[in-house]
Amino acid sequence: MIKAVIFxxxxxxxxxxxxLVKYWxxxxxxxxxxMRREHALNIRSLARKFAIPYLQGIFGEEFDYVKIRSRRMELMKxxxxxxxxETKPGIAELLDYLDSKGIPAAIATATDIQRTEDYLGQVGLLGRFSRxxxxxMVENGKPKPDIYLYAAEQLGLPAGGCMALEDSPNGVRSASDAGCVTVMVPDLTQPDEELYSRIFAKADSLADVPEIIERINS
Structure with missing residues (x-):
């Protein structure tokens, strides 16, 4: 039974x-x-403590993660x-569906709280999430499970009662290791054999998620 959805x-x-890929x-x-596209793809949703050794392993210890990340943020801003x-297709419809079913929605993101609230506010979605x-806010970011475990705790639910929606491999690993019912909605990366073993389903867009929830909750 899906009692909450964590995005x-x-x-x-x-x-x-x-x-993120372009400006990294x-x-x-x-x-x-x-840095090439594949390097940037591999650090999507990856916590700093894991991204730094990954990038320095490729480019050497002189790779100044903090300085380069700051420049990336400046370019993105x-x-x-x-x-x-721009929002992804189906988000408004999915949130309306969750509201109609009384299923709370939460966010679990690698982005800091200030930018998260700013971004969601810019697209009119800030008030749509209960947490x-x-x-x-956690000891270990993605791909470790801490962020999903904490989000479930904040919702007052076990992780197994929550559906996690993720687009990236590191996010899928985090959610599945937390025990969430994990659905991948691919953006820049399609699931491989490892990711298929971790997910309950793949959705082509967020508009397909209500049908998956109905299948589980029926």
Missing amino acids: DMDGLILDTEKL CQAANEAGFP QHISEHGL IVCAA
């Missing part, structure tokens, strides 16, 4: 993963490090100020 944000609710690569290359944010949990 990732970037790449699932907001069409921002393409910006630009910021790193400006600093003299030849400029892009968003000029072009705004917002960010990686800084």
Whole structure:
């Protein structure tokens, strides 16, 4: 029985993963490090404590994660100020469905609370979530399960009573290891054999999620 739904944000609710990939690569290359798309894809939703050794393992210890990340954030902020944010298809309909069923919605994101609230506010969705949990609120961010376990705790539910919606491999690993009913809604990465073993279902868009919930709860 699904009693709550926990959403990732970037790449699932907001069409921002393409910006993260683009501007991670630009910021790193400006600093003299030849980051490619595949490197940026691998750090989506990855907590800093795991991203730093991953990137320094590729580019060397001189890779200044904090400085390059700051530049990436600056580039993204400029892009968003000029072009705004786009939501992913089906989010409004899914939230309306959850409201109609009395199923609470929460956020579990690697993005900090200030930017999370700012982004959701910009697209008119801030008031649609009963809880917002960010990686800084737990000891270990994604791909560890802490953030989903804490989000479920905040909802007053066991993780197994929550559906987790994720678009990235690191997010899927986090949610599935927490014991959530995990549904992948791919954005820039399709599930491979490992991810298929972790998910309950794959949805082509958020608009397909109500049918999955109905199947489980019927």
